[in-house]
């Protein structure tokens with residue numbers, strides 16, 4: 001029996017998906033049993049790079065998700081609405097769902113998975129994180145027996161491209177962003193990427209799978225890269241670091257004391273970070289993505305590859321189609337969803353406030369160049385239990401001395417209190433940057 005696909009969207013990912021499905025030779029044999037039945041788009045007049053059989057294209061997406069003949073709905077249209085409503089309607093009509101839409105899943109995952117679980121429907125999202133990089137199924141399956149200690153990822157290609165070029169060229173953020181927009185590497189509205197929102201969606205999804213609980217997206221701490229300057233990148237380099245936008249999900253060290261999942265405290269956060277040049281994530285450059293998973297007993301595993309793009313993302317989408325096809329072909333009983341393909345958790349993970357985070361910090365100060373300034377900074381830090389690893393005064397900016405400090409591990413709350421006090425010092429002009437250190 002052929003499985004019929006209703007594809008919502010024929011843009012970058014939809015076209016790549018159709019290209020694989022229409023050209024199955026040399027790929028997994030199950031692809032021979034999968035048919036593109038309907039494709040929903042916004043405009044029928046738009047020129048397409050792919051030719052589809054007649055009457056496949058439609059602008060009536062609701063007719064696709066309610067069509068009795070459709071077995072699997074592949075949502076690659078993006079945006080929140082109508083994507084969310086169409087997914088829910090498709091579930092109500094018994095269609096399995098594949099989506100690349102991290103924004104919808106990170107915000108409405110609870111609603112979507114609850115509906116799907118009730119209806120015996122699979123919702124698959126390999127393409128939603130890391131584009132073509134297989135990371136969702138590996139977390140669910142191959143690494144599923146590990147206790148995941150941490151996931152640390154570069155999961156946004158646009159920001160990694162911008163930071164890589166800032167590093168290579170010594171240029172400022174705004175100049176590289178403008179160029180990246182002209183070259184098509186950054187969107188006209190870059191907010192979701194440069195403010196870390198896209199990475200926050202993705203780490204919320206990874207954390208949910210790795211730690212088997214739902215994540216409230218507003219609780220994910222999120223800082224983007226707009227405030228990263230060429231000066232910070234240069235100082236970081238001198239100190240042996242590169243600056244990367246990291247998405248981190250980490251189990252608090254004390255969280256496994258009790259067996260109950262309710263006792264778990266997680267950190268889930270996105271922020272620019274100084275990464276030691278010797279760390280495996282430091283060499284991930286340009287638009288590439290990488291996700292480092294640390295588990296017990298496996299140790300470290302790193303997934304690296306293309307985090308976006310038509311073909312790579314379609315590879316992830318179609319792998320989900322094949323997974324569902326395999327289950328359905330072998331008599332998949334949708335009253336009992338395959339436990340390695342479905343997500344059945346319903347509780348919410350507890351996220352630790354950032355003030356409890358223990359990490360190293362980098363801070364850059366502009367101060368008067370007068371005797372005792374470094375001493376008074378040190379005194380303020382000491383008062384709040386902040387121990388310093390290094391203090392350097394390397395240059396001047398318009399008569400002001402530039403002092404860079406790297407701390408030892410410190411509770412973020414203590415560090416912020418120290419900074420509040422330092423800001424009140426007469427000799428301190430400003431603190432242009434505060435970054436965490438891996």
Ligand code: NAP
Nearest residue numbers: 009010011012013041042043076077078100101308309313
């Ligand atoms: P895209 O190129 O903008 O394509 C969107 C497609 O959906 C277009 O075919 C568009 O129709 C259709 N569409 C959008 N809104 C519609 C509406 N209201 N009614 C009918 N059709 C509508 O987007 P994309 O880059 O392929 O991204 C799709 C999804 O994949 C997003 O959720 C994105 O976050 C995710 N994703 C993308 C990548 C990537 O590399 N691009 C990687 C990973 C994940 P028209 O063609 O008629 O305009």
Ligand code: HSE
Nearest residue numbers: 155156157158193308
């Ligand atoms: N906008 C994303 C990025 C690609 O820059 O990585 C899709 O996830």
